[in-house]
Amino acid sequence: MTDIPENLWSLDFDELPPPIAALAFPDGPGYPYGEKLKRKKYERQLKALQAELVKLQKWVRERGKRLVLVFEGRDAAGKGGTIRRFTWYLNPRAARVVALPKPSEVERGQWYFQRYVAHMPTAGEMVFFDRSWYNRAGVERVMGFCTEEQWRAFFDEAPRFEAMLKHDGIHLFKFWLTVSRAEQLKRFYERKNNILKSWKLSPIDHAAVGKWDEYTRAISDIFRHTDTQDCPWTVIDSNDQRRARLEAIKVVLTHFDYPDKDAEAVGDIDPKIVQSAAQWLEREGAT
DSSP: OTTSOGGGSSSOSSSOOHHHHTTSTTTSSSOSOSSOOOHHHHHHHHHHHHHHHHHHHHHHHHHTOEEEEEEEESTTSSHHHHHHHHHTTSOGGGEEEEOOOSOOHHHHTSOTTHHHHTTOOOTTEEEEEESOGGGTTTHHHHHTSSOHHHHHHHHHHHHHHHHHHHHTTEEEEEEEEEOOHHHHHHHHHHHHHOTTTGGGOOHHHHHHHTTHHHHHHHHHHHHHHHOOSSSOEEEEEOSSHHHHHHHHHHHHHHHOOOTTOOHHHHOOOOTTTEEEHHHHHHHTTOO
16 A cells, blocks of 8 residues: 555545555455455344344343443444444344534533443443544544543553443443555545435544554554453454454354354354454554
């Protein structure tokens, strides 16, 4: 990608520049599969996994368990779409999606984690965070919405905050969805040129196009400081959104031994798609 002029990495053109399109999935390098998962196979596997999620939710409600699933990642990595596949058939009375707007004036004056604590699950509930407290170390840091002192303090506080959640009995899953630079820009152009997706393209997305390296450094720091033994990150390559959605669901289902579990339907987690934070850092040369 270093051979492509930097001015091509922008949303200023009518269409995605051809040199970048050639690097996007499925044609570009770096992804372990050369084509998107076939739709029929994907839909068959997804339906089976969603049936398992219904079983899991029933067990969660009966046992009074509490689940928090955090979805973070690059812009356009597919966080919202993955969450929708999780919740499609779940009882909405016991499965909530939290996607908070920017903090209000009152919230900016509070303890940083306070607005997130208010959305934690009660017994028998699953809560999905479409972005989370990691805004502080990601978009707020990169876009200059917080001070260096604030994002550095976050790295001290976040592991302790999550340890408290776990100590109180909450099952915490932290997903980071990755996407290549070319694939991200391709998705931005799809949003730009499709009226049905245009609402997804925000001013932050426009700014993010030119801050790829800054986000990479921020992600590396997030993993170094907040990937702990008790609350690890699960990194999922989402260049193929279909495979990413299936693998995220598998990660959660594999974690629990609920009644009538169909182990064959759940299957094995694909190590080509799912990585640890340490593996991502090694791959990126950021260790």
